[in-house]
Amino acid sequence: MEHYNIPYGKQNITEADIRAVVNALKSDYLTQGPQILEFEQKFAEYIGCKYAVAVSNGTAALHLSSLALNVRPDDKVITTPITFAASANCVRYCEGEVLFADIDANTYLIDYESVKNIIEKDTAREIVGLVLVDFAGRAVDLEKFKELANQYGLWIIEDACHSPGGYFVDNNGEKQNCGNGNFADLAVFSFHPVKHIACGEGGMITTNDKKLYERLLQLRTHGITRNKDLFSNNPAFASAVQTEEYPGWYMEMQSLGYNYRLTDFQAALGISQLSRADEGITKRRSIAEKYNQAFTGKPFIKGQSGVIKGHAYHLYIIEVEDRFGLYNFLRSKNIFAQIHYIPCHLMPYYKQFGWKEGDFPYAENYYKHCISLPMYPTLTDEEQQYLIEVINSYYSQKI
Numbered sequence: 001m002e003h004y005n006i007p008y009g010k011q012n013i014t015e016a017d018i019r020a021v022v023n024a025l026k027s028d029y030l031t032q033g034p035q036i037l038e039f040e041q042k043f044a045e046y047i048g049c050k051y052a053v054a055v056s057n058g059t060a061a062l063h064l065s066s067l068a069l070n071v072r073p074d075d076k077v078i079t080t081p082i083t084f085a086a087s088a089n090c091v092r093y094c095e096g097e098v099l100f101a102d103i104d105a106n107t108y109l110i111d112y113e114s115v116k117n118i119i120e121k122d123t124a125r126e127i128v129g130l131v132l133v134d135f136a137g138r139a140v141d142l143e144k145f146k147e148l149a150n151q152y153g154l155w156i157i158e159d160a161c162h163s164p165g166g167y168f169v170d171n172n173g174e175k176q177n178c179g180n181g182n183f184a185d186l187a188v189f190s191f192h193p194v195k196h197i198a199c200g201e202g203g204m205i206t207t208n209d210k211k212l213y214e215r216l217l218q219l220r221t222h223g224i225t226r227n228k229d230l231f232s233n234n235p236a237f238a239s240a241v242q243t244e245e246y247p248g249w250y251m252e253m254q255s256l257g258y259n260y261r262l263t264d265f266q267a268a269l270g271i272s273q274l275s276r277a278d279e280g281i282t283k284r285r286s287i288a289e290k291y292n293q294a295f296t297g298k299p300f301i302k303g304q305s306g307v308i309k310g311h312a313y314h315l316y317i318i319e320v321e322d323r324f325g326l327y328n329f330l331r332s333k334n335i336f337a338q339i340h341y342i343p344c345h346l347m348p349y350y351k352q353f354g355w356k357e358g359d360f361p362y363a364e365n366y367y368k369h370c371i372s373l374p375m376y377p378t379l380t381d382e383e384q385q386y387l388i389e390v391i392n393s394y395y396s397q398k399i
């Protein structure tokens with residue numbers, strides 16, 4: 001059994017993916033070509049939102065989202081400590097202040113009551129928005145948070161990097177896809193190889209708001225626009241045909257943007273991967289089901305999610321006794337489970353703002369026990385059976 005080498009997450013590249021990338025490389029455009037719009041339109045259709053903007057990675061998607069929503073120095077934004085640091089960092093890029101809230105011990109998602117308490121104490125009204133993370137692929141109940149956000153005039157960014165294909169069920173019993181823009185102002189996705197859809201590096205922002213969509217398109221490419229309806233120097237230009245004063249090459253840089261573009265060969269890979277996204281989710285759910293069956297009721301399990309409707313299973317997390325021992329035992333068997341995440345507020349960078357151990361008891365307790373088991377569509381039944389047996393054997397040794 002020593003030939004196994006099982007990571008916690010992995011991309012799935014097919015011959016069709018390779019052909020798609022090669023075709024893009026042979027085309028006229030390596031970047032700023034037709035694959036980008038096609039990827040955006042297909043992704044928007046998959047998610048069920050109006051607009052999508054492809055960018056160079058998920059972190060760029062978060063940065064542009066903060067810029068588009070106008071985060072300014074000292075604006076306060078609430079997020080969860082149990083996330084990848086980028087969910088919080090995007091606020092710091094704009095010199096805003098990050099406020100963390102504790103998690104719900106059962107869902108591992110940001111806790112509604114904690115968020116509500118923080119907002120109610122903010123009498124100076126410095127809080128401007130919420131970055132809500134569909135952690136591990138489980139959808140945040142955005143309907144509930146949207147009500148709260150409306151009451152206080154806050155915006156919502158949904159960090160859906162873990163949850164393309166996930167959904168929650170709203171109060172009317174309707175499925176609400178992660179990132180569909182019905183509740184959050186903007187949602188962000190990542191196409192890093194461990195995520196559901198791989199582009200190498202890549203990201204997407206989705207929204208139903210046309211103004212935000214147009215701002216994002218500009219910010220992605222240096223703040224430049226060639227859309228004459230948006231020109232501000234020369235309002236008359238909109239109606240003018242080409243003249244020497246308003247020539248064909250005219251464009252405006254209207255804000256301080258970046259180069260956060262995705263390339264066409266990455267978008268071609270994304271389009272090809274997207275066509276198999278539903279298959280991937282189905283496989284992830286069946287892997288989760290098998291884990292649920294294997295571990296339900298085991299004495300070493302401290303907490304476990306069970307069957308969760310709409311979960312996109314980017315990660316399959318269990319909480320266990322002796323996590324340190326299990327992690328190392330798995331490594332000795334070439335099973336590379338991971339820990340998601342060391343709480344953000346305990347990172348040296350965030351500690352400088354005064355955050356410390358004890359601030360978020362549920363998040364910190366979760367972190368002491370959590371371990372993410374291998375979860376990716378090409379994980380075979382044999383591999384999964386092997387690693388379940390390894391885990392069981394670790395704990396039976398100890399009894």
Ligand SMILES: *Cc1c(COP(=O)(O)O)cnc(C)c1O
Pocket residue numbers: 057058059060083084086087133159161162189190191192201202203
């Ligand atoms: C992966 C990830 C990001 C960042 O995406 P990149 O493409 O790696 O920049 C942001 N938030 C969460 C929750 C993620 O998992």
